[in-house]
Amino acid sequence: MKPLIPSRWFRGLVVLAGLALPLALSAAQPKKLLVVTATKGFRHSSIPTAEKVIAMLGANSGVYEVEYVRGGPDGKDDAEVREKMSPENLRKFDGVIFANTTGDLAIPDKEYFLNWIKSGKAFIGMHSCSDTYHGYPPFIQMLGGEFLTHHEQVKVECLNESPKHPSTVHLGEKYAVFDEIYLFKNFKREEVHGLLTLHTHPNKGYPGDFPVSWCKEYGQGRVFYTSLGHREDVWDAEWKDGNGRRANDPEVSKAYQQHILGGIEWALGLKPGDGKPRDLTYKVSAEEAAAGFRPLFNGTDLTGWRYRNPNGPKSWSAQNGMLVNTLPGKDDHGTDLVTEEKFKNFIVRYEYLVPKGANSGFYLRGRHEIQILDDGDAGPSLTSNGSFYNHTAPAKPASRKAGEWQTVEATLIGDKATVILNGVKIMDNVTLDRPTGGELDNRVNEPGPFLLQGDHGAVAFRNLRVKALP
Secondary structure, three states: OOOOOOHHHHHHHHHHHHHHHHHHHHHHOOEEEEEEOOEOOOOOOOHHHHHHHHHHHHHHHOOEEEEEEOOOHHHOOOHHHHHHOOHHHHOOOOEEEEEOOEEOOOOOOHHHHHHHHHOOOEEEEEHHHHHEOOOOHHHHHHHOOEEEEEOOOEEEEEEEOOOOOOOOOOOOOEEEEEEOOEEEEOOOHHHOEEEEEEEEOOOOOOEEEEEEEEEEEEOOEEEEEEOOOOOHHHHOOOOOOOOOOOOOOHHHHHHHHHHHHHHHHHHOOOOOOOOOOOOOOOOOOHHHHHHOOEEOOOOOOOOOEEEOOOOOOOOEEEEOOEEEEOOOOOOOOOOOEEEOOOEOOEEEEEEEEOOOOOEEEEEEOOOEEEEEEOOOOOOOOOOOOOOEOOOEOOOOOOOOOOOOOEEEEEEEEOOEEEEEEOOEEEEEEEEOOOOOOOOOOOOOOOOEOOEEOOOOOOEEEEEEEEEEOO
């Protein structure tokens, strides 16, 4: 009887199986990572916890195994750094982790080190990694940002900018954590792929671009950085202080561990994910474009806008897709911003964010101010948030808390205006027969520009779009 499988097929299957076996074994081999916790500046008490967690994640996942470069207490013993980060030793590894490093480490050939990463290696940095090599700009350029300062530890809700990335896919829209939150210098949003960020200052609350975590491509290599990880209870779900307390729930720590594991896997090329900078150019949705809406702000610069007073403070800037009015001090004033184009009849839509105690306004035709104000729980009035300032009070309260994005749709046809705030109609066919104060002029029946009040307080706008009406 003939065999069910021809002998030549069988021999081929045996050969293929023999080839597949070493390939499978090779694919299962863990990557080798050099974990650097050496310091020349401040040494975090969380470093031993970081070392333990990084090793645990590698062992439990089977993704990588680690070797340490500790460099001695406070970085005083540089011999270990010189030896283990020499070109000869680096060739044994697939990547490196800088976990809470500080200062100018004794790497013997920094240029080789960066070229080694560019050749296709992984670089992973946690927390004070950005407080390393302040005097060596190529390192800062590789990392993507440089530590500037921090204030007191605080609870923040980090916004997830890349919900499909391996480091953030598990975090949902927001990740709440209590930690020491860094502020950066030499950070260029256009050169990194944002992962976690804040839209308000972590301690002072004013709006702006405050990055928390990012990644980037670096030659053929990949760089992942998270500024989180100052506290032991961010790293470790089981850690407690001497009194048995912790500021973060264990689930926060577990999420952080997944955050760094996902970043490590991405940097090693084991999991797919975007590492290219996002295009911050604002485009209206396909539905709104079909309805006739177009952007008023392009998301990247002040094209189409001018300062009301050309000699006033240049307080406005484009930051991570937002149009932000920044005032350095409590009593400082900015400058109003005005569109170069004029409009008569239209529907305008926008979102805004104000910190506590802030005051701004959005002017229709440059003459009618829709008040923007953090007025807490105060009821509707002629000067409350959403009012036509000193003209018409909102029909009902619809404001959100300071620090939250709020949405507005305003329609102006002739002298009749309707306003919807956060989905609630607060003005219905109101007659605007006069300017409301602070106007550009009093020609209320003529076309005019949109004006953003900048001389009263900090504010941010985004997703500004308009539909001209006949």
